[in-house]
Amino acid sequence: MEQKIETSKTKALRTVYIVLLITAGVLAVVLLIGTVVGVAGRPDTPLLGGNEAQTQAASVHNDIRVFSGIGRLRIPLVNSSVLILSIAFPYLASDIAFTEELAGKIAEFKTIATDYFAALPESQIIQINEDAAKADILNRYNSILRLGRISALYFNDMMILDAY
Numbered sequence: 221m222e223q224k225i226e227t228s229k230t231k232a233l234r235t236v237y238i239v240l241l242i243t244a245g246v247l248a249v250v251l252l253i254g255t256v257v258g259v260a261g262r263p264d265t266p267l268l269g270g271n272e273a274q275t276q277a278a279s280v281h282n283d284i285r286v287f288s289g290i291g292r293l294r295i296p297l298v299n300s301s302v303l304i305l306s307i308a309f310p311y312l313a314s315d316i317a318f319t320e321e322l323a324g325k326i327a328e329f330k331t332i333a334t335d336y337f338a339a340l341p342e343s344q345i346i347q348i349n350e351d352a353a354k355a356d357i358l359n360r361y362n363s364i365l366r367l368g369r370i371s372a373l374y375f376n377d378m379m380i381l382d383a384y
Contacts, residue, residue: 309370
């Protein structure tokens, strides 16, 4: 009779062992399928090998943003009017060193723009040549930059408030 009890205990342990083995096998298969689908489903990740740095660089290569850190300038003009101006420009966000340089030059950017417009003769204030101003300020901005170049400037909110 004792042998029958041990046999039933052995059968129960064997059943538990088989169930655990099957469960572990199913989990392993699910993890493997999930990993393959996850890696193959992302187009920016190579399935086999590849340089991760190159992959990341390729995915952010076209990440062009607009730098608007200069903010809104209030520039006093020679005829006692005030020019309200916001300046922005595109930059490549993946160029971290250049992005940091831009952030560090905000005060200089403000001074350059303020000095440019404050020095305009009264005859040019009424009819500001926006294209010439952009080109001149762009050249001045690029002359103080060491790690990159600005390709274009945008003037936003450009208006003159009369002092009258």
